[in-house]
Amino acid sequence: MPQEPTPRQHTLTRSVAVMNQKGGVGKTTTTVNLAAGVARLGRSTLIVDLDPQAHASLHLGVDAEADGAPTIYDLLLDPEGPIDGAVRDARPNLSIIPAVVDLAAAETELADAPNRHGRLTRVLERLAGRFEFVFIDCPPSLGLLTLNALGASREALAPMQAHFLALQGLGKLFETVRLVGRGVNPRLRISGVVLCMHEETTNLAREVVADLHAFFEGARAEDVPWKSARVYTPPIRRNIKLAESPSFGKTIFEYAPGAPGAQDYAALAETFVREWDAMLARRAGGAGGSAAPEIVVPERADAARAEA
Ligand SMILES: Nc1ncnc2c1ncn2[C@@H]1O[C@H](COP(=O)(O)OP(=O)(O)O)[C@@H](O)[C@H]1O
Numbered sequence: 001m002p003q004e005p006t007p008r009q010h011t012l013t014r015s016v017a018v019m020n021q022k023g024g025v026g027k028t029t030t031t032v033n034l035a036a037g038v039a040r041l042g043r044s045t046l047i048v049d050l051d052p053q054a055h056a057s058l059h060l061g062v063d064a065e066a067d068g069a070p071t072i073y074d075l076l077l078d079p080e081g082p083i084d085g086a087v088r089d090a091r092p093n094l095s096i097i098p099a100v101v102d103l104a105a106a107e108t109e110l111a112d113a114p115n116r117h118g119r120l121t122r123v124l125e126r127l128a129g130r131f132e133f134v135f136i137d138c139p140p141s142l143g144l145l146t147l148n149a150l151g152a153s154r155e156a157l158a159p160m161q162a163h164f165l166a167l168q169g170l171g172k173l174f175e176t177v178r179l180v181g182r183g184v185n186p187r188l189r190i191s192g193v194v195l196c197m198h199e200e201t202t203n204l205a206r207e208v209v210a211d212l213h214a215f216f217e218g219a220r221a222e223d224v225p226w227k228s229a230r231v232y233t234p235p236i237r238r239n240i241k242l243a244e245s246p247s248f249g250k251t252i253f254e255y256a257p258g259a260p261g262a263q264d265y266a267a268l269a270e271t272f273v274r275e276w277d278a279m280l281a282r283r284a285g286g287a288g289g290s291a292a293p294e295i296v297v298p299e300r301a302d303a304a305r306a307e308a
């Protein structure tokens with residue numbers, strides 16, 4: 001049941017780059033439905049569509065190509081430009097800055113521009129306090145747009161499928177995050193992976209999930225951005241309703257509220273909000289609030305549940 005918008009100002013924002021250089025792994029589906037799930041829990045949420053294919057915008061029924069209002073393309077070219085028309089109310093508690101195909105040209109148009117990696121950071125600075133959660137839907141590459149997303153986020157979240165070579169693909173992604181962390185955004189962390197189109201019953205999926213857990217556990221003592229990363233629960237099961245809903249411009253909660261896809265994204269949104277609230281509570285009660293807020297290492301119970 002959607003709740004009333006929360007008008008309060010947020011001193012901290014959970015900004016999440018939903019990234020994977022591979023296409024078709026579930027980035028857009030996760031951005032839209034996780035964000036919608038968080039909004040339904042009463043949290044003010046913004047989606048930034050950073051993919052020139054504009055799938056996240058269309059998934060919410062926003063066609064910026066047709067209405068001519070400013071988009072993320074305009075804001076990346078001029079981060080000080082008019083911002084209010086670009087931020088659209090899409091649902092209760094859920095806004096979006098949409099994309100258009102022109103965004104593909106931004107990569108070259110900004111190639112020699114000053115602060116070309118920090119443009120989205122500036123845009124989100126201008127919106128500080130308005131949103132508690134920001135989800136950025138990245139294109140399937142590690143180019144300038146994704147680098148802008150990583151520069152502007154506190155976390156990177158990687159949707160993936162439990163396939164052979166999945167871990168290999170993650171390696172490159174993690175290395176990119178590490179490099180961005182060393183350069184423009186030292187607070188950037190990898191919060192974890194979301195398993196999409198998941199088929200829990202296959203041995204392959206089980207093996208990949210076990211490998212992921214082992215990989216993350218092995219990094220707990222290291223000084224790497226994925227030292228606190230987790231395999232989020234629940235995994236998102238393969239569900240045809242999730243594939244159908246975008247063409248109707250609807251979230252899964254609107255299109256098929258009783259479907260497994262709606263259950264999974266609702267539960268994932270709860271995990272996400274609970275984790276954030278716990279971090280805020282620790283910070284409020286913690287040592288003077290001087291240290292950068294950390295994401296805690298997840299409990300092993302999560303892993304047990306994922307395997308159950
Ligand atoms: N859990 C799922 N079950 C069934 N189809 C899915 C699921 N998640 C995503 N899809 C479909 O798979 C395709 C790729 O997903 P998408 O989110 O667009 O990936 P990406 O943004 O990474 O390219 C889309 O057609 C989408 O509707």
Ligand SMILES: [Mg+2]
Pocket residue numbers: 027028029051055138
């Ligand atoms: Mg996509």
